[in-house]
Amino acid sequence: MEKNNDLELIKQLLDSAELHDLSDKIAHVEIHGNKVLGLHLVDGLLINSKSLDDGVDINITVEKGVKLENPVRFCFGLIPPDGVQKLKINTILKEDAEATFIAVCTFPNAKNIQHIMDANITLEKNAKLTYFERHIHGPHGGVTIVPKTKVIVKENSSYISEFELIKGDAGSIDLQYNADVYKDGSVYMTARIYGKSYDKIKILESAHLIEENSAGVLISHLAVKDNSNAMVENEIVADAPYCKGHVDCKEIIQGNAKAVAIPKVSVNDPKAQVTHEAAIGSVDSKQLETLMSRGLSEDEAVDLIVSGLLK
Amino acid sequence: MDNPKTLLEVKNLTLKKDGKTLLNSLNLEVWEGYVHAVVGPNGAGKSTFANTIMGLSGYRQIEGDIIFDEVSIKDLSIEKRAKLGITLAFQEPARFEGITVEDFLLASSKYSNSKKEEKRAEIPNASVENFDHIIEKGLLKVGLDPIKYRKRAVDKNLSGGERKRIELASIYVMKPELVIMDEPDSGIDIDSLNYIYEIISDFKKEGSTVILVTHSQQVLRWADHAFLLCGGKLVDKGKMSDMLKYFSNKCKPCDHIGTPDTDIK
Numbered sequence: 001m002e003k004n005n006d007l008e009l010i011k012q013l014l015d016s017a018e019l020h021d022l023s024d025k026i027a028h029v030e031i032h033g034n035k036v037l038g039l040h041l042v043d044g045l046l047i048n049s050k051s052l053d054d055g056v057d058i059n060i061t062v063e064k065g066v067k068l069e070n071p072v073r074f075c076f077g078l079i080p081p082d083g084v085q086k087l088k089i090n091t092i093l094k095e096d097a098e099a100t101f102i103a104v105c106t107f108p109n110a111k112n113i114q115h116i117m118d119a120n121i122t123l124e125k126n127a128k129l130t131y132f133e134r135h136i137h138g139p140h141g142g143v144t145i146v147p148k149t150k151v152i153v154k155e156n157s158s159y160i161s162e163f164e165l166i167k168g169d170a171g172s173i174d175l176q177y178n179a180d181v182y183k184d185g186s187v188y189m190t191a192r193i194y195g196k197s198y199d200k201i202k203i204l205e206s207a208h209l210i211e212e213n214s215a216g217v218l219i220s221h222l223a224v225k226d227n228s229n230a231m232v233e234n235e236i237v238a239d240a241p242y243c244k245g246h247v248d249c250k251e252i253i254q255g256n257a258k259a260v261a262i263p264k265v266s267v268n269d270p271k272a273q274v275t276h277e278a279a280i281g282s283v284d285s286k287q288l289e290t291l292m293s294r295g296l297s298e299d300e301a302v303d304l305i306v307s308g309l310l311k
Numbered sequence: 312m313d314n315p316k317t318l319l320e321v322k323n324l325t326l327k328k329d330g331k332t333l334l335n336s337l338n339l340e341v342w343e344g345y346v347h348a349v350v351g352p353n354g355a356g357k358s359t360f361a362n363t364i365m366g367l368s369g370y371r372q373i374e375g376d377i378i379f380d381e382v383s384i385k386d387l388s389i390e391k392r393a394k395l396g397i398t399l400a401f402q403e404p405a406r407f408e409g410i411t412v413e414d415f416l417l418a419s420s421k422y423s424n425s426k427k428e429e430k431r432a433e434i435p436n437a438s439v440e441n442f443d444h445i446i447e448k449g450l451l452k453v454g455l456d457p458i459k460y461r462k463r464a465v466d467k468n469l470s471g472g473e474r475k476r477i478e479l480a481s482i483y484v485m486k487p488e489l490v491i492m493d494e495p496d497s498g499i500d501i502d503s504l505n506y507i508y509e510i511i512s513d514f515k516k517e518g519s520t521v522i523l524v525t526h527s528q529q530v531l532r533w534a535d536h537a538f539l540l541c542g543g544k545l546v547d548k549g550k551m552s553d554m555l556k557y558f559s560n561k562c563k564p565c566d567h568i569g570t571p572d573t574d575i576k
Contacts, residue, residue: 296422
């Protein structure tokens with residue numbers, strides 16, 4: 001009976017995450033609450049997990065020199081309206097390994113859910129990880145998300161991440177990502193969030209460019225409307241020669257929404273260069289009037305403009 | 312110009328902003344299927360006229376009336392005017408971060424003017440034909456390679472000329488009844504100018520009406536008929552060939568005091 005329940009939960013998770021066609025060649029993991037419901041691995045990928053009272057402890061390793069052909073699919077979530085999911089995730093990509101992870105976090109019925117993630121990611125020499133995290137929330141806004149990720153980017157390795165929360169009500173988000181980047185390494189982290197209703201969004205991202213020729217780009221694009229509010233603080237610290245960095249915080253506000261954007265830049269070597277840009281404003285009137293002069297309603301035009309910012 | 316049908320009629324149009332009269336009791340008629348030019352020195356009210364016809368914010372508190380296809384549009388929103396078939400190509404096209412060329416063209420074709428369907432059999436209706444064809448057609452019309460451009464964002468990475476051409480493509484797929492082009496030749500290269508000329512010719516062939524707001528003699532030559540504005544007033548009108556004298560005579564028909572505009576080409 002329990003197995004049937006598990007199968008039904010997997011189906012609901014995958015349906016709400018819009019994940020289908022998971023062939024044998026695609027590694028995938030499904031975690032509902034504190035239970036690993038599904039796990040399929042491919043050569044070179046190791047995943048160990050342990051259930052905790054209110055979550056799961058996961059260790060992920062991509063072995064030395066392994067270049068995973070297909071993205072690994074992760075599906076995290078809770079189908080019921082209430083609950084807690086705490087994920088402790090340790091990821092290591094060994095030397096010369098390459099992988100793409102696609103994580104979908106889905107809480108389609110959430111009314112009072114906490115999703116807390118504490119992740120450590122280590123990329124050894126010449127490793128490359130691309131990590132997409134997409135959230136799908138229901139319409140009630142009852143989700144508290146606290147993703148904290150620490151990334152170590154070693155020599156000549158590369159970390160690219162995208163965090164996206166556009167569908168449903170964001171709820172409360174407290175996102176903290178920080179990366180230490182060593183010689184010739186690079187990070188490129190993007191967050192795109194659409195806040196509505198009474199959502200509260202806080203983003204703190206930082207990249208510490210520790211060694212020569214390391215690079216970092218931090219991009220946060222948010223749109224907030226209704227009574228939501230957003231605070232973005234992205235920081236790059238460059239300590240070594242030829243480090244390059246860029247911080248980009250852009251927010252569109254509508255209605256009674258409020259937004260704060262703080263790009264922070266510290267450069268401690270004269271041969272390093274870090275730039276920043278920040279903009280908060282309502283929808284640009286010229287963009288709006290251009291689209292309306294093609295026949296779009298104001299709402300349709302705003303939706304298109306916001307979707308562009310959040311791409 | 313025998314018995315042309317009036318598509319747009321402006322009656323005693325006056326617009327005041329910040330204590331200044333920008334348009335002053337303007338009366339004119341725009342004929343269906345013709346290319347009209349609105350010429351005049353800087354500050355004459357040419358762009359103000361264009362923005363007022365489109366109903367942009369800041370250009371709506373008017374006296375007088377604007378009649379389009381026998382309907383008063385002075386109280387209509389931009390959207391409603393556009394849905395009647397009026398559109399405006401801005402002097403400096405907007406930049407849209409993250410919006411691709413294909414998104415922009417699809418949005419522009421969403422409410423394409425159904426009245427033109429029969430005349431424009433060449434362009435398939437967005438609702439029944441596939442969107443790829445519309446995008447391809449629009450981009451080829453302005454000389455841009457669809458493969459190269461459709462996924463690009465309409466942002467700062469495009470040159471002014473490219474954005475101008477993409478804006479024209481967006482108007483082409485919209486199939487408007489009345490196209491107002493504000494300074495269509497500003498900030499673009501010779502190649503782009505040729506595409507603009509060709510697309511205006513196409514609009515005319517297909518029965519659309521075009522208003523070119525310009526202070527370029529070359530652009531005026533594309534028109535059949537022109538209006539000369541100065542100080543927000545209509546000071547002359549006539550066939551394009553008659554209006555060319557404006558450029559050599561430095562605004563002679565106008566009785567304004569002061570140096571004629573030195574930017575006139």
